[in-house]
Amino acid sequence: MHLEEKLRAEYLAAINRQKARELEVALERKTQELKEAELKFTSAFDISPAGIWIGSPDGRVEFANQVYRHWSGLETDGSLDNWMDKVHPDDKGNVHDQFMLCLKQLVKAEFRFLTGGTTEDGQPEVRWIEGTAQPAYGPVNSDTGEREVLFVTGALIDVTNRKEAEAFQVRRADDNLAMRRQLEDFVDYASHEHRTPLFGMGMAIQSLIDRLKSLRTLLPEANQAEVDDALQEANIITLCISHMQRLADDILLLSKLDRDMLVMTPAPCRPIQIAKDVAEMIVAPERDVEYALEVTPRYEELVDWVSVDPQRVAQVIINLVNNAVKFTRNRSVRRIIIRLDASVVKPPLGVGEFLDENGLTSVPKQLADESRVIIVCSVQDTGIGIEPDEAKKLFRRFQ
Numbered sequence: 258m259h260l261e262e263k264l265r266a267e268y269l270a271a272i273n274r275q276k277a278r279e280l281e282v283a284l285e286r287k288t289q290e291l292k293e294a295e296l297k298f299t300s301a302f303d304i305s306p307a308g309i310w311i312g313s314p315d316g317r318v319e320f321a322n323q324v325y326r327h328w329s330g331l332e333t334d335g336s337l338d339n340w341m342d343k344v345h346p347d348d349k350g351n352v353h354d355q356f357m358l359c360l361k362q363l364v365k366a367e368f369r370f371l372t373g374g375t376t377e378d379g380q381p382e383v384r385w386i387e388g389t390a391q392p393a394y395g396p397v398n399s400d401t402g403e404r405e406v407l408f409v410t411g412a413l414i415d416v417t418n419r420k421e422a423e424a425f426q427v428r429r430a431d432d433n434l435a436m437r438r439q440l441e442d443f444v445d446y447a448s449h450e451h452r453t454p455l456f457g458m459g460m461a462i463q464s465l466i467d468r469l470k471s472l473r474t475l476l477p478e479a480n481q482a483e484v485d486d487a488l489q490e491a492n493i494i495t496l497c498i499s500h501m502q503r504l505a506d507d508i509l510l511l512s513k514l515d516r517d518m519l520v521m522t523p524a525p526c527r528p529i530q531i532a533k534d535v536a537e538m539i540v541a542p543e544r545d546v547e548y549a550l551e552v553t554p555r556y557e558e559l560v561d562w563v564s565v566d567p568q569r570v571a572q573v574i575i576n577l578v579n580n581a582v583k584f585t586r587n588r589s590v591r592r593i594i595i596r597l598d599a600s601v602v603k604p605p606l607g608v609g610e611f612l613d614e615n616g617l618t619s620v621p622k623q624l625a626d627e628s629r630v631i632i633v634c635s636v637q638d639t640g641i642g643i644e645p646d647e648a649k650k651l652f653r654r655f656q
Contacts, residue, residue, distance in 0.1 A: 303322050303323045306324065307413060308322065308386075308412065309321070309324070309411070309412050310322070310411045311411075312356075313409075314405075314409075316357060317338065321337055321340075325413060328386065330343040330371070330373060343370050344371070345371055345383055348368035361392065362392070363390070364391070366388050367386065367416065369383040369386065370383065370386055383417075385416045385417040385420040387414050388411060388413045390411030393408050393410060394406060394407065395407045441512055445509060445512050449505075451501070452502060452505050452506075459498045459499075462495050465491055466491045466495070469487055469491065472484060503575075521569065522566050524564065524565075527562055527563075528565070528597065529597060531570050531574065532574055533550060535575050535578055536548060536595055539578050539579060539582060543591070545591055546582065546591040546592070547593070548593040549593075549594050550596075551594055551596045552596075556599040559600075563630070565632075578636055581593045584641060585639055591638075592639045593636065593637070593638045594637045595635075596635045598632075598633040599630050599633065600630070
C-alpha cells in the first residue's frame with residue numbers, strides 16, 4: 258500500500274514538473290514575444306519625427322521616444338519626471354493645466370522647450386512645440402459606473418520653423434507699416450508745405466490779373482488783344498494752381514481717412530445753397546456748358562435748413578461737378594444737371610442708389626427719427642459715361 262502511494266506521488270510530481278517546464282517554456286516564449294513587440298514598438302516610435310509619450314493616470318510620463326527626450330533635454334535612459342524643467346517659464350502654467358486636462362479629454366496646445374542655447378541677442382533659444390494628447394479608457398467600473406483611464410498618449414511636433422516664419426511676417430508687416438507711416442508723414446508734410454507757395458502764387462497771379470484788367474482799359478482797342486491773350490494764360494495758371502491746391506487737400510484728406518482722424522463739423526446750412534455756390538464757381542465759367550440745378554418736390558417738402566458738415570458736402574459736390582466738366586470737354590453738347598432729392602427711406606429708383614465700399618448696392622436702414630432725412634445729390638452730364646464693369650470699381654481706391 259505504501260509502495261502504491263509512493264509511486265502515485267512520484268507520478269504526480271513528474272506531471273507537475275512537466276507542467277512547470279511547459280509553463281516556464283511558455284512564459285519564456287511569451288516574454289520573448291513581449292520583448293520583441295516592445296522592441297518593434299520602441300523602434301517604430303524612435304524613428305518617428307514626432308515626439309511620442311505615454312503617461313499614467315496620476316499624471317506621470319512613463320514612456321517617451323528618443324525625439325521627445327531630445328527635445329525635452331532628458332537623458333536617453335534617465336528619468337522622465339523632470340521634463341517640465343525644460344519648458345519655458347512663461348509656458349509652464351498653461352502646459353501643466355493642459356497636461357492635467359488631457360487626463361479627461363483630447364487637448365491641443367503650443368508651448369516652448371528650452372534648448373539650452375542662446376540667440377544672437379542673448380535670449381534663451383527655444384523650440385516651439387505643438388502637442389496633442391488624449392486619454393485611453395478601459396472597461397466601465399462596476400462601482401462608479403464610469404470608464405477608468407488606463408493611460409494617456411501624446412504626440413509632439415516641432416513647429417519652430419512655422420513660428421519663426423510667422424514672427425518674420427509680423428516683423429515684415431510692422432516694418433512695412435512703419436515705412437508706410439513714414440511715407441504718409443512725408444507726403445502729409447510735403448502736401449502741407451506745398452500749400453504755402455501755392456497760396457502765394459495764387460495771390461500773385463490774381464494781382465497780375467487785376468493789373469492786366471486795369472491796363473487793358475488804358476490801352477487802345479488795337480492793343481487789347483495782346484492783353485486778352487495774357488489774361489487767358491493767367492487764368493489757365495489760376496486753374497492749375499487751384500487744381501494743385503485740390504490735390505494737396507485730397508492727399509491730406511486721404512491721410513486723415515486712413516488714420517481715422519477725419520473730423521466732421523456739423524453746422525446749420527442749406528444744401529441747396531451749397532450746390533448753387535459750387536455751380537457758380539465751377540460750371541458758370543465754362544461758357545459752352547448748359548447747366549441747371551433741379552430740386553425735386555420731395556426735397557422742397559422735407560429739407561430747408563439741416564445740420565451737416567458744409568465743407569464735406571461741398572467737397573463731394575465739387576468732385577462730382579469737376580468730373581462732369583472734365584468729361585464733357587470735346588463733346589458736341591455739354592450739359593450738366595445737378596439734382597437734389599430727399600427721402601426718409603431708401604431713395605426711389607432713378608434718383609440714386611446707395612453703394613457700399615465694394616461698389617455694391619446696399620439698403621440704408623429706415624430712419625425712425627422724422628427729424629433725420631437722407632439727402633441725395635446726383636450730377637448728370639453728357640460725357641462718355643462709365644461701363645457697368647468699371648462702375649464696380651468706383652469705391653476702390655486708385656482703380
